[in-house]
Amino acid sequence: MKYLDEYRDPALAKRLSERIHAVVKRPWTIMEICGGQTHSIVKSGLERLVPPSLTIVHGPGCPVCVTPLEIIEKAVRIAAQPGVIFTSFGDMLRVPGDTTDLLHVKANGGDVRIVYSPLDAVAIARKNPDRRVVFFAVGFETTAPANAMAVWQAHKEGLTNFSILSSHVLVPPAIEALLSAENNRVQGFLAAGHVCTVMGYHEYFPLVERYRTPIVVTGFEPIDILQGILMLVTQLEEGRHDLENQYARVVTREGNAAAQRMIFSVFEVGHRTWRGIGEIPMSGYRLRPEFAAFDAERLFDVGDIAVRESPLCIAGTILTGMKKPFECPAFGTQCSPEHPLGAPMVSSEGACAAYYNFKRQGSAV
Amino acid sequence: MCLAIPGKIESFEEGSFPRMGKVNFGGIRKAICFEMLPEAKLNDYVLVHVGFALSIVDEKEAQETLRMLEMDEVRKELDGEA
Ligand code: SF4
Numbered sequence: 195m196k197y198l199d200e201y202r203d204p205a206l207a208k209r210l211s212e213r214i215h216a217v218v219k220r221p222w223t224i225m226e227i228c229g230g231q232t233h234s235i236v237k238s239g240l241e242r243l244v245p246p247s248l249t250i251v252h253g254p255g256c257p258v259c260v261t262p263l264e265i266i267e268k269a270v271r272i273a274a275q276p277g278v279i280f281t282s283f284g285d286m287l288r289v290p291g292d293t294t295d296l297l298h299v300k301a302n303g304g305d306v307r308i309v310y311s312p313l314d315a316v317a318i319a320r321k322n323p324d325r326r327v328v329f330f331a332v333g334f335e336t337t338a339p340a341n342a343m344a345v346w347q348a349h350k351e352g353l354t355n356f357s358i359l360s361s362h363v364l365v366p367p368a369i370e371a372l373l374s375a376e377n378n379r380v381q382g383f384l385a386a387g388h389v390c391t392v393m394g395y396h397e398y399f400p401l402v403e404r405y406r407t408p409i410v411v412t413g414f415e416p417i418d419i420l421q422g423i424l425m426l427v428t429q430l431e432e433g434r435h436d437l438e439n440q441y442a443r444v445v446t447r448e449g450n451a452a453a454q455r456m457i458f459s460v461f462e463v464g465h466r467t468w469r470g471i472g473e474i475p476m477s478g479y480r481l482r483p484e485f486a487a488f489d490a491e492r493l494f495d496v497g498d499i500a501v502r503e504s505p506l507c508i509a510g511t512i513l514t515g516m517k518k519p520f521e522c523p524a525f526g527t528q529c530s531p532e533h534p535l536g537a538p539m540v541s542s543e544g545a546c547a548a549y550y551n552f553k554r555q556g557s558a559v
Numbered sequence: 560m561c562l563a564i565p566g567k568i569e570s571f572e573e574g575s576f577p578r579m580g581k582v583n584f585g586g587i588r589k590a591i592c593f594e595m596l597p598e599a600k601l602n603d604y605v606l607v608h609v610g611f612a613l614s615i616v617d618e619k620e621a622q623e624t625l626r627m628l629e630m631d632e633v634r635k636e637l638d639g640e641a
Contacts (some may be wrong), residue, residue: 195564195567195585195603196565196567196604197565197616198564198565198585231634283609309608310609311591311592311609311610311611312609312610313577313592313610333609336563336608336609336613337608339608339611339613340608340610341594341595341608343577343592343595343611347577388563388606388608388613391608391613391614392613400569410620414563440621442617442620443614443616443620443621443623444606444617445614445615446614450595450596450613452594452595452596452597452612453611453613454594456594456595481634503618517574551620552607
């Protein structure tokens, strides 16, 4: 396939690997932010293509992983109510809340439906005027325009039976939280290319300057990631901290203006709690007050929720790059994709699941 | 849900709101919303997230990226450093 095969070419990967080996002289720790990149790195065995002195740690960019347990439990309780059709991206269904997960709610007769796009959820609401349709609106800047558009569309059509349970997070505040932490060890970042298709990359200039840390906007295919790594380690070895764009075929400095307009007509920036990390100031979107009628958290009474995380799970240290999944004592023993103790083991974009699924058979590209 | 592969635009629906079109992802066709990419044209390759086309793949930049990776270029730089 065009724009795909050439970015998965093993011979090219090998040459990039040699180049990275030639450049790296000192030990460095770098982080990819995005769960999609984590998946690609582990699946293609890219860690074996870089020198052992280059440590790649995995960041918090997995929407399934950072959605707070409390919100998952809310989703489960709303989905179990009679008269509700609960719609969601497929990867949220297996995340355990405090009591159960959405898949079990469905098995017990709840009307839980996987949708590909939030507009499908709006269509379901249109077709079922006597039911209350809730869409689980999670994700980073990439899914925000689509989720905003769904609310906008429902509003335009005057649908009163559609709402969203929203947990939207933003990448730049998360990078800032990591960089300003006392025990931070990340020296350079691969920024998430697809987040930047929407927002552009101008937001990262202040971070590069303030923390004197290089950031390279990077794509998702093995060749993209290796090239992003090469650009990053070249900067580190040369003592530079610049913002560079490896993914220029898709990402522009300013991003997609129409998508940004749609986001900000429906959402506003507010504080967000990230699962495993805690609250990060101004790190997410919430519905603007004029769209309160579409806010499932206001519309549904789900009672008091007190959640407790598994005491064994160290997801917080995984998501901030302090540890790698195999350093978790529960990894592969008490915790597996069949019996996940924490969200990073559930989603295909989660670091723990990626290591579990690919570590043993992971081939170099 | 943040992953995306490039697909080729095969058709647009006439006069729909939101604006919709058909995109072919290596043989799999899907109805995609173009409301946020008004500049997209037939046969463009686009990146799609959860049913929305968000950016056009730039042919020139794509070639540039690959050209930079060409064997000779890499070798030259390697030799230059050695
Ligand atoms: S392996 Fe399981 S228990 Fe350990 S950090 Fe990952 S999700 Fe949590």
